[in-house]
Amino acid sequence: METLKLIGHIRSTLHELKDCPLQENEGAPGASIMIDSEYIDAVSGLKAGAKILILTWLHKGDRSILKTKPRNNPKASLTGVFATRSPDRPNPIGLHVAEILSINNNVISVSNLEVLDGTPVIDIKPVI
Amino acid sequence: METLKLIGHIRSTLHELKDCPLQENEGAPGASIMIDSEYIDAVSGLKAGAKILILTWLHKGDRSILKTKPRNNPKASLTGVFATRSPDRPNPIGLHVAEILSINNNVISVSNLEVLDGTPVIDIKPVI
Numbered sequence: 263m264e265t266l267k268l269i270g271h272i273r274s275t276l277h278e279l280k281d282c283p284l285q286e287n288e289g290a291p292g293a294s295i296m297i298d299s300e301y302i303d304a305v306s307g308l309k310a311g312a313k314i315l316i317l318t319w320l321h322k323g324d325r326s327i328l329k330t331k332p333r334n335n336p337k338a339s340l341t342g343v344f345a346t347r348s349p350d351r352p353n354p355i356g357l358h359v360a361e362i363l364s365i366n367n368n369v370i371s372v373s374n375l376e377v378l379d380g381t382p383v384i385d386i387k388p389v390i
Numbered sequence: 391m392e393t394l395k396l397i398g399h400i401r402s403t404l405h406e407l408k409d410c411p412l413q414e415n416e417g418a419p420g421a422s423i424m425i426d427s428e429y430i431d432a433v434s435g436l437k438a439g440a441k442i443l444i445l446t447w448l449h450k451g452d453r454s455i456l457k458t459k460p461r462n463n464p465k466a467s468l469t470g471v472f473a474t475r476s477p478d479r480p481n482p483i484g485l486h487v488a489e490i491l492s493i494n495n496n497v498i499s500v501s502n503l504e505v506l507d508g509t510p511v512i513d514i515k516p517v518i
Contacts, residue, residue, distance in 0.1 A: 263394045263510065264447060267480045301480060303456040307473030314472075317483060319392060328431040344442075344514035345435030352395045352429060353512045355445060355483070382391065384481045386472035 266319065269304070270297040270368075270383040277379050279322070290376040293360075295383055297368040308362060308370065308386070316358045317385035318377055323354030356381070359389060394447065397432070398425040398496075398511040405507050407450070418504040421488075423511055425496040436490060436498065436514070444486045445513035446505055451482030484509070487517060 274293040295316065297305055308314065327350035329340040343351040360372035370386075402421040423444065425433055436442065455478035457468040471479040488500035498514075 263396045263512075264449075265393050266391045267453070268391045269480055301456065304470040304472045304480065306457065307469035312473075315485070317481075321392075325395070328429065329434065341435035342432040344432045345440075345516055347515055347518065351513065352397055352432065353445075355513050357443070357485075357515065384391075385479065385483050387475055387485065388473055390475065 266384050268298060268382050269301045269385065270295050272296075272318065272375070272377045272379060272381045272383060274375065274377055274379040276377065279378070290374040292363065292371065292373055293375040293377060295370040295372065295386070297370065299368060302368050305365065305368075305370065305386075308365060308388075310362050310364050312362050313359060313389040314362060314372070315387045315389055316360060316372070316375070316377075316383060317387070318356035318358065319382040319384050320349035320354035320356045321382060322378070323349035323351060325350075325352055325354060327351065355384070394512050396426060396510050397429045397513065398423050400424075400446065400503070400505045400507060400509045400511060402503065402505055402507040404505065407506065418502040420491065420499065420501055421503040421505060423498040423500065423514070425498065427496060430496055433493065433496075433498065436493060436516075438490050438492050440490050441487060441517040442490060442500070443515045443517055444488060444500070444503070444505075444511060445515070446484035446486065447510040447512050448477035448482035448484045449510060450506070451477035451479060453478075453480055453482060455479065483512070
């Protein structure tokens with residue numbers, strides 16, 4: 263199928279999965295989206311204070327996994343990955359809501375974001 | 391970058407862009423997600439009545455477009471595509487919320503979905 267374009271990547275103080283809170287907003291730190299220079303024109307119109315959806319490519323996900331267990335409940339039965347938010351799935355796309363704090367050139371600073379440092383960003387959309 | 395896997399496609403009565411309502415839920419018809427046989431195991435755990443996020447690949451989108459105008463306001467000024475929901479964007483990923491009506495083998499029937507017939511599906515996630 264189609265090949266994704268890398269539009270940028272995340273800069274964060276989260277460097278390992280064990281640093282990550284289990285659910286969004288359980289105290290995740292702020293982070294920055296470093297937009298690739300090629301895609302800066304696509305950022306115009308985004309403003310501080312706006313809520314955005316950030317689509318990432320969870321590059322540490324295992325794309326061969328179809329069934330999984332919750333990270334915090336290893337005794338649970340196996341569930342299809344489409345019924346979970348596991349990063350292990352055929353297309354490990356992460357979906358995150360954050361508020362824009364500021365935009366400076368190619369750097370979009372956002373509030374609480376549970377995404378590992380270096381994670382590729384593949385799309386940004388406004389929250390409607 | 392990475393290549394996407396096609397996990398299924400949409401069957402809908404919407405065959406052309408002009409058939410589509412401008413915003414989700416403006417009377418979009420029901421539709422079916424036809425899951426590719428290779429990925430059926432990943433569906434287990436999904437149930438009728440659950441709300442899901444459906445990620446699609448908007449294959450008619452123009453991936454070279456970085457600035458655009460709203461479809462219903464051609465006099466508006468050009469805006470970066472990351473500040474819009476336009477299907478024209480570097481990675482034309484569509485994001486849709488729908489309720490599961492029923493699941494039969496590889497067919498997931500869902501409520502109101504503004505997606506053209508034949509659109510590739512790339513991921514399904516539960517709404518939290």
